[in-house]
Amino acid sequence: MSIHHKTTFLSKVRAALGHDPNMSRSSHLVFKSSGFPVNSIDEPLLQNPLDFQVQPDKTVTISRSTQEKELLISMLKTAAIPLRLQVEILNRSNAAAMLQQSILKLVSENQPEWGNQKILVVEDHPLIHQIDLKKFEKLPDVQVFTSAPVEHPKGIKDALQHAMIGITTADFCVAETGTIVMINRLKSLSLLPSIHVVILYDSQIVANFKELYYLLYRTIFHSNNLSPHMVFITGPSKTADIEAVMVHGAHGPRQMIIYIISC
Amino acid sequence: MTHITCESFREMAKQAVHDHRLHEALFFLQERLGKGAAAAYRNLPEGPNLRLKAHQIRKFSIDHLDILLESLAEKIEKNGGNVFFAKDAVAARSYCLEVAKKHGVRLVVKGKSMTTEEIGLNNALIGAGIEAVETDLGEFIIQLAGERPSHIIAPAIHKTRDQIGMLFSQKLSIPYSDDPPTLTMAARNALRKKFLQADMGISGCNIACAETGHITTVSNEGNIRMVSTIPDVYMVFMGMERVTARLADHEILFRLLSRGAAAQQMAGYVSYIGGPEHPSSIDGPKEFHLVILDNGRSRILADSEFREILYCIRCAGCLNVCPVYAKIGGHTYGYAYSGPIGSVITPLLVGVNRAKDLCMGETLCGACRNACPVDINIPKMLLKLRSKLAEGDPVWNVTPISSRKKFLFSVWSWIIQDRNRYDRFIKMCAKIQSTLGRSNRFIQKFFYSSNGWTKYRELPVIPTETFIRQWQQRQGRT
Helix, strand or coil, X not given: CCCHHHHHHHHHHHHHCCCCCCCCCCHHHCCCCCCCCECCCCCECCCCCCCEEECCCCCEEECCCHHHHHHHHHHHHHHHHHHCCEEEEXXXXXXXXXXXXXXHHHHHHCCCCCCCCEEEEEECCHHHHCCXXXXXXXXXXXXXXXXXXXXXXXXXXXXXXXXXXXXXXXXXXXXXCCEEEEECCCHHHHCCCCEEEEEEEHHHEECCHHHHHHHHHHCCCCCCCCCCXXXXXXXXXXXXXXCCCCEECCCCCCEEEEEEEEC | CCCCCHHHHHXXXXXXXXXXXXXXXXXXXXXXXXXXXXXXXXXXXXXXXHHHHHHHHHHHHHHCHHHHHHHXXXXXHHCCCXXXXXXXXXXXXXXXXXXXXXXXXXXXXXXXXXXXXXXXXXXXXXHCCCEEEECCHHHHHHHHHCCCCCCCCCCCCCCXXXXXXHHHHHHCCCCCCCCHHHHHHHHHHHHHHXXXXXXXXXXXXXXXXXXXXXXXXEECCCHHHHHHHCCCEEEEEEECCCEECCHHHHHHHHHHHHHHHHCCCCCCEEEEECCCCCCCCCCCCCEEEEEEECCCHHHHHXXXXXXXXXXXXXXXXXXXXXXXXXXXXXHHHCCCCCHHHHHHHHHHHHCCCCCHHHHHCCCCCCHHHHHCXXXXXXXXXXXXXXXXXXXXXXXXXXXXXXXXXXXXXXXXXXXXXXXXXXXXXXXXXXXXXXXXXXXXXXXXXXXXXXXXXXXXXXXCCCCCCCHHHHHHHHHCCC
């Protein structure tokens, strides 16, 4: 495919704006050097820098006082209510046991939507390794698959298509809106299962989208890197296309639970 | 190939104003979403004036559109994606069919995209023997019904639950139900199979980011995520104006979009996609295509009076407050875009004379401007379009529409510019009127009798002496 269509197209745009149609304008007019992240009207995202650390496993955490953390959790719980999003806070000391119990309950109380097997697909991540998956495998009608980034286990695609529960971690959680942010993670794992379970640390909670975008600039989005893909998930799927009546459970997961591990 | 029925506006409007079911549905929608959005703007931490900042951000992007499109294309290509610059609907459809043919595509799943509606893509796909399934619940419903969308965000809002229940029981072979959750579940099951079997996914783009090289999609159902994740081939259709310069712009734009569109703080799913997935990934797409569409937008861009309409982020906030839309519904506008945004952009895209009734048929109440998350001055542009229709315009190929009206107004203008001439005219009118008696039906008899203006209006009785003359007489001619 020739680039002729591109050249003619852009010439037309330049001419429409009153510029020389044949000369490409400099990108410096738009993309100033990245200092403190700003938007197109030169407004900084935050007034003060955020105290964050990038862990060895690439997780981004923010240092906050206990009071601040409590406030964020309260904001998150409030935002979650109208979304029918479940938020559970777990203490680090007994998180593993609590997770085990909760997910066991989830498995026993739910019926599979597609097929007759209760299929769990989990992300390969330390937070999820806390759960003793072998115990689940022993249950009748339950199958567990772990999705690995490169070496996919056999049958994983089919498992995902019939999954009842998908368990993942996330990169951030936005307290103001109850939004989970996942960057460069397996998309179908948070999309195909009937129930989506997310586990993350309370130090991964950001207050609002200003803080989120600030951290995105400072961590994953650099001009040189290949563009990561990203998804913001705010509660289970929903629609109001029939008489503007809100129905929870459209094409994405019909139920969503976030477990926050407080340290 | 694109189905345009703007010429039938008056006819369809006449029918629509008697459609009580439509009015009920739209009233409920506007109560919930129109008022909800206003409340949502008020509860923004920055207050409703954040919209003015968003306006500046959009202005900046449009003023630098050439740079942004180049940057976006470059980054996506670097990421292994394909970018096609489509000058018009024909070019865009051809490209899509070419790619579909290359991959032997039999089944396409589509996320809601007004741009694909604009270029008549579905008909082109069907014409090539490809099954194209709409997956947004509202679009799915109207596709089953063989209709066109009547609202940008809620395409099936004009249908009642029992109508949808009947439709599903017929087309999906399920027992009749008019319960929205049951109907939604039926669609969930029917469409899941399609998502998993599709060869190609097609969607629109909400607001691309030139700085990082991403397109973005926004939904609540998760259908667009399905469309962009499961099939091997994924194609995005983007109106060329739907791009912003910097990632940080999204922080403001997505918060406003969610409020304007559905009175939400944030939509259910926002996806950033910059190219294909790694070949070893379980997820798709393995091949990514971005089609950037002109189709008349560069002409709008070149006109500094109308350039502002390109700031639109297609949230449908204006539809949710428009009193005219509430009475006539989306189908009356005869094109992909309805409501106040449709009444400006449709004439500019398909022809001002052809779509004249769209911009003439608005009240200029200004509710749309207040509801717009990026503060677009729609009433100003409606007036500009009307003035072009009155005077004619060579740039936009507008021929004046009512030479009779224009003649009458120039006669009136001539009369009122001279005091004596005006007095003599009024005296003559008073004499004629007095011959008809007090209940004179003067206007109906002497002017367009079938015109809606004269049906409920009447000229008061003109006194034989004007107030000023009477006053001067009493004062004794000073």
